[in-house]
Amino acid sequence: MNATACYFVSAMADENTEIARGLQRRDPDLLDHLIEKYQHRLLRYLVYLTGCGELAEDLFQETWVRVLERGRQYDGRHDFSTWLFAIARNLVIDHLRRKRPETPDSLGDGDDSALLDITATGQPSAFDATVQREQNEQISAGMQHIPAEYREALVLRFQEGMSLGEIANVTGAPLGTVKSRIYRGLSALEAWLRGAQL
Amino acid sequence: MSTDSMNSDPMSSDPHERARMLIASAGLERPGPEDPSKAEPSPVEQSWLAVHLESCTTCREFAENSCVTIRLLRGIQITAGERLVSATQMRVRQRAEELQRQQERLWVVCACCAAVTLSTVVSTALLWRGFAWIGQQARLSTPVWEGGFLVFYLMPAVFTGIFLLARGAFLADHNGSYQVDPRV
Numbered sequence: 551m552n553a554t555a556c557y558f559v560s561a562m563a564d565e566n567t568e569i570a571r572g573l574q575r576r577d578p579d580l581l582d583h584l585i586e587k588y589q590h591r592l593l594r595y596l597v598y599l600t601g602c603g604e605l606a607e608d609l610f611q612e613t614w615v616r617v618l619e620r621g622r623q624y625d626g627r628h629d630f631s632t633w634l635f636a637i638a639r640n641l642v643i644d645h646l647r648r649k650r651p652e653t654p655d656s657l658g659d660g661d662d663s664a665l666l667d668i669t670a671t672g673q674p675s676a677f678d679a680t681v682q683r684e685q686n687e688q689i690s691a692g693m694q695h696i697p698a699e700y701r702e703a704l705v706l707r708f709q710e711g712m713s714l715g716e717i718a719n720v721t722g723a724p725l726g727t728v729k730s731r732i733y734r735g736l737s738a739l740e741a742w743l744r745g746a747q748l
Numbered sequence: 749m750s751t752d753s754m755n756s757d758p759m760s761s762d763p764h765e766r767a768r769m770l771i772a773s774a775g776l777e778r779p780g781p782e783d784p785s786k787a788e789p790s791p792v793e794q795s796w797l798a799v800h801l802e803s804c805t806t807c808r809e810f811a812e813n814s815c816v817t818i819r820l821l822r823g824i825q826i827t828a829g830e831r832l833v834s835a836t837q838m839r840v841r842q843r844a845e846e847l848q849r850q851q852e853r854l855w856v857v858c859a860c861c862a863a864v865t866l867s868t869v870v871s872t873a874l875l876w877r878g879f880a881w882i883g884q885q886a887r888l889s890t891p892v893w894e895g896g897f898l899v900f901y902l903m904p905a906v907f908t909g910i911f912l913l914a915r916g917a918f919l920a921d922h923n924g925s926y927q928v929d930p931r932v
Contacts, residue, residue: 578844582837589828597826610828611836615843682823689820707773708821714773733772740813743820 566626573621585614588634591710595635598705599642601694609645613638628719635706635720692742700735707732767800767807771814875901 572580592613596606616637624633693701699721706717717728770789774797789797801808876897883893 576844576847578841581840581844585833585836585840589833590826593828593832594826607832610832611839614836614840618840618843619847685820686824689817689824704821708818709824729769729773733769736772736814736817737768739821740810740817743817744813 563626566628566630568626569630570624570626573617573624576618576621581614581618584617584630588631591631592634592638594709595702595705596638596642598693598701598709599639599698600645601698605645609638609641612641616641629716631710632712632716632719635710636722639702639720688743689739692739695742696735696738700731700738703728703731704735704739763800764804764807767797767804768810770794770797771807771811872901 569580569584589610593606593610596609596613597603600606600609613634617634620637624630693704696704702721703717706712706720707714712720714725714728714732717723718725721728723731770793774789774794801811879893879897879900882888883890883896886893
């Protein structure tokens with residue numbers, strides 16, 4: 551490993567240790583900072599996982615309350631975001647378990663009737679905005695038509711930029727299963743997009 | 749059981765399946781880690797994939813389609829509103845204050861328990877000696893003054909229990925609370 555990589559790895563480890571110490575103290579200022587830092591990533595993950603904007607917002611708040619309550623369990627050895635997403639995932643599973651007790655151990659497929667509430671931002675022109683919006687709608691609809699486990703793997707890999715190992719940590723699935731989910735999810739999404747464009 | 753858990757071997761014997769799984773795992777334009785041994789896929793797999801893609805049109809097409817899909821995926825912006833963030837921060841702060849108060853109460857309860865235990869140990873020893881002295885002065889047999897000690901020792905707890913039971917029965921008879929005369 552070269553010096554730059556060492557520096558970044560060391561800086562990340564320091565940051566995680568600092569977060570762990572702050573969570574031990576239940577430091578509200580640290581939590582405010584973390585909420586701001588991870589707001590978009592966490593909400594995006596929850597929106598894709600639940601397929602419902604309102605539910606995602608409720609679970610967003612629940613996740614941070616859970617982070618406060620269970621913060622002493624975070625030891626700083628893993629990346630904070632991995633731990634955060636694992637908490638959010640468990641809350642979604644708990645919610646689904648309450649809603650549909652027959653599928654307690656998996657994410658299931660969420661509410662099929664709910665569409666992703668996605669806001670596209672940052673377009674330079676009206677034409678680009680329209681194209682972007684159409685593409686967003688297509689891909690959102692496609693994401694709703696693939697199983698939740700595949701959807702989750704795609705979001706973590708391609709939107710959150712997590713490594714395969716980190717995804718395995720968040721989902722609790724073996725590495726091979728993670729790879730398989732990404733492959734199958736991508737294939738299913740592509741097939742759906744091809745069908746939608748015809 | 750998960751739908752994919754039956755078939756999760758990334759190193760499929762089918763070279764096309766293997767190539768597509770590698771393409772999917774690799775993603776698009778993702779900066780690799782500084783340490784090449786941690787690259788996903790590994791350099792060996794990447795070179796195998798490059799050779800395979802040169803000769804396989806269908807896998808190349810899959811790779812191109814994957815690029816488009818991943819670009820579309822990354823183009824989606826979902827942002828949390830300021831209201832949600834501030835509401836969450838406020839809720840977390842309130843919960844933190846609650847937990848703080850709970851912890852303070854717990855400390856008070858623990859301190860009280862420790863004080864009561866200490867005073868019980870000290871007072872029991874003193875009382876025991878006192879009863880032994882009284883028994884000796886009154887020329888009572890040991891079981892008699894020991895019985896007296898036991899009755900004296902348990903009496904506060906017995907009276908408190910009777911009082912609480914009586915109070916509970918009173919409250920139950922009066923619908924859980926004291927009635928207030930509306931004329932007053």
